Amino acid sequence: MPSWIVHATTEMSRALELFRDEIIELLPRLRRFARAITRNPHDADDLVQVTVERALRRFDQWQDEARLESWMFGIMRNAWIDEVRARVRRDRVHAPAEAGENVGTQSTDVEAIALQSALEQLPDEQRMAVGLVLIEGFSYKEAAAVLEVPIGTLTSRLARARDALAVILDEGQP
Amino acid sequence: MTISDEILMAYVDEELDAPARAAVEQAIAADPELARRVARQRALRETLRAAFDGVLREPVPERLVDAARNSPAPSSATRQPGVSDLAQARAAQTARRVRPRWSWSQWSAIAASVAIGAIIAHFMVSSRDAAPFTEVDGKLVARAELADALTNHLASTQAPDSETRIGVSFRSRSGDFCRTFVTRADRGLAGLACREGDQWTLEALARAQPEAGGTYGTASSALPGAVLQALQEQIAGEPLDADAEAAAKANGWRAK
Numbered sequence: 001m002p003s004w005i006v007h008a009t010t011e012m013s014r015a016l017e018l019f020r021d022e023i024i025e026l027l028p029r030l031r032r033f034a035r036a037i038t039r040n041p042h043d044a045d046d047l048v049q050v051t052v053e054r055a056l057r058r059f060d061q062w063q064d065e066a067r068l069e070s071w072m073f074g075i076m077r078n079a080w081i082d083e084v085r086a087r088v089r090r091d092r093v094h095a096p097a098e099a100g101e102n103v104g105t106q107s108t109d110v111e112a113i114a115l116q117s118a119l120e121q122l123p124d125e126q127r128m129a130v131g132l133v134l135i136e137g138f139s140y141k142e143a144a145a146v147l148e149v150p151i152g153t154l155t156s157r158l159a160r161a162r163d164a165l166a167v168i169l170d171e172g173q174p
Numbered sequence: 175m176t177i178s179d180e181i182l183m184a185y186v187d188e189e190l191d192a193p194a195r196a197a198v199e200q201a202i203a204a205d206p207e208l209a210r211r212v213a214r215q216r217a218l219r220e221t222l223r224a225a226f227d228g229v230l231r232e233p234v235p236e237r238l239v240d241a242a243r244n245s246p247a248p249s250s251a252t253r254q255p256g257v258s259d260l261a262q263a264r265a266a267q268t269a270r271r272v273r274p275r276w277s278w279s280q281w282s283a284i285a286a287s288v289a290i291g292a293i294i295a296h297f298m299v300s301s302r303d304a305a306p307f308t309e310v311d312g313k314l315v316a317r318a319e320l321a322d323a324l325t326n327h328l329a330s331t332q333a334p335d336s337e338t339r340i341g342v343s344f345r346s347r348s349g350d351f352c353r354t355f356v357t358r359a360d361r362g363l364a365g366l367a368c369r370e371g372d373q374w375t376l377e378a379l380a381r382a383q384p385e386a387g388g389t390y391g392t393a394s395s396a397l398p399g400a401v402l403q404a405l406q407e408q409i410a411g412e413p414l415d416a417d418a419e420a421a422a423k424a425n426g427w428r429a430k
Contacts (some may be wrong), residue, residue, distance in 0.1 A: 045237075
């Protein structure tokens with residue numbers, strides 16, 4: 001094999017190592033987003049693991065058109081949709097899934113816990129919008145791209161979610 | 175001025191442009207009720223963030239780091255072009271991006287080159303018919319004008335304005351005849367082709383380096399590093415002189 005090919009191949013394994021490092025750096029944020037869209041920490045970490053595995057399998061598809069985090073959050077979103085569908089199928093056979101465990105974080109702040117349990121009651125698509133924009137700080141444009149919806153759809157999900165959450169907040173503040 | 179909920183939300187999410195933001199701020203200053211709505215929206219955002227920020231400070235479970243370190247990724251042999259080097263990709267983030275639409279593996283060994291991935295992609299995606307090369311049995315083979323020039327041009331007699339300029343001709347270590355070339359068309363390509371049977375197999379391919387005047391394809395164009403390196407790898411002895419080149423051509427570039 002000519003040495004320039006060897007060289008290029010070496011470059012690519014270096015690129016893969018870099019990619020792995022960047023994923024590791026992103027893990028805390030992936031876990032945070034997973035907490036926002038799942039309902040308990042075990043599901044969240046399982047979801048992160050599935051996301052990481054999928055991302056690496058698709059290393060050859062990453063185009064750097066978006067930031068790595070956008071790409072990976074998109075993979076996580078799809079993985080969660082797959083998981084929810086699989087659960088719906090399982091639940092037809094087995095007992096219904098338990099309600100949210102309300103243990104998203106170790107926070108002892110009453111308001112935070114109230115908000116979290118309110119978030120758990122929102123539909124998945126609204127939780128994802130909230131997770132991306134309000135928690136992860138994505139722009140509307142980036143969040144809409146991750147969720148594969150038009151910006152108008154994103155903002156209306158966001159508005160509905162906010163209304164629902166604001167009610168909870170107001171209830172906690174007589 | 176009335177501010178819709180939608181505008182207010184966009185304001186809190188910092189999605190408004192400067193004039194719209196200024197208008198909202200002005201309205202807020204004049205309207206305590208509006209100010210209260212904004213404060214509530216901000217409080218919601220902050221409380222939410224605070225509720226989830228704790229996750230960032232937790233130690234990441236080892237199994238997740240493990241997954242990132244060790245989960246299988248496509249091997250380099252099946253890598254697609256245009257995505258190969260993240261650092262490079264990032265540096266060229268604003269540059270033209272190539273979306274591969276064919277199976278990379280069919281390009282076999284030559285496909286491992288990062289540099290040529292984008293070139294191949296360019297032709298295969300946008301102008302397959304105009305490509306100066308094609309794929310035969312997993313190899314890139316010269317076709318059309320390029321194949322003609324490789325077979326028929328002599329470095330010593332070629333016209334200064336020809337589409338393809340031949341550089342150095344030489345015998346490779348395996349005894350085959352190889353030639354470097356630079357094309358004028360297609361934004362300038364430079365490469366190294368070796369004779370195999372009755373075809374010219376491309377061993378290296380890169381964008382030609384433009385000369386000071388910004389033109390491509392003249393004999394004095396510097397060969398890109400990848401092509402030079404391939405030349406140095408493959409050449410056995412000295413390049414052919416004019417007589418040897420003519421003799422090789424007369425003999426149909428057959429290795430003896």
